[in-house]
Amino acid sequence: MKTQTKSNALEHLKRELEFRNYSFRTVNTYCSLMSHLAKVSSLPLETLTLSQFKDYLHKVVIEKGLSASTVNQYISAFKIVQTDVLGREWEDFKIRRPRRSKRLPIVLSIEEMERLINVNGNLKHKAIIMLAYSAGLRRNELLNLLPDHIDSKRMQVRVMQGKGKKDRYTLLSRKTLEVTPLLSK
Structure with missing residues (x-):
């Protein structure tokens, strides 16, 4: 397992996403979400446990009313941090994704x-x-x-x-x- 400081883990996340050719917006979004998670939890990303991450997600879903797609972005970013930045097995951190609401688009006549x-x-x-x-x-x-x-x-x-x-x-x-x-x- 690799160990890094909080900012180092975020920098490695950014480099990993750029290396994988993720879009500029996705890189910024994932890094911003993980930075916010580390800031609010006051813990480096590599020390966050699965239950701490789930507690955080539950809190922001309830308090801020986050959409299923935003929660999925959190989970995707967290997965990359855990597996590709920190070299951990995802099975130890696997999180079920929320169901998306199915809305019909508004189409002009x-x-x-x-x-x-x-x-x-x-x-x-x-x-x-x-x-x-x-x-x-x-x-x-x-x-x-x-x-x-x-x-x-x-x-x-x-x-x-x-x-x-x-x-x-x-x-x-x-x-x-x-x-x-x-x-x-």
Whole structure:
């Protein structure tokens, strides 16, 4: 078993996540969660027991009303600290993950989308809204989109480094393409 100081364990966690090519946001989130855990518990990460970790999780779930996905992030970060930073067996620390609530997404109707598009007088903004909606782009995917990612001949949009650092292709709607010649290449 490796031993480190509190800050050293956090630094090793950061390096491990970066080495595994986790996204910048995930690295920051996991390090922030483990830093907060160490600060609140007043204990170095390597000395935390399973029951202390569970007590902490229970406390923050009850007091702050943390979502199941945030609790899962805590568990995932704690698992990496225990197994990859401290070299322990996960079976000794294994924690059941909370059930996620299953909610249906709010999807705008065609009429609502048409109203949203038509209310906007700016052609560029209209094209952006239409592209995001018709191609199913996430906010960051839209922000990182470049003109050469739009292939009007093949009616495709290339999404580079989307969620999970994954590249993908999505459809380019003919109606979106007709709105503006800016998308044509």
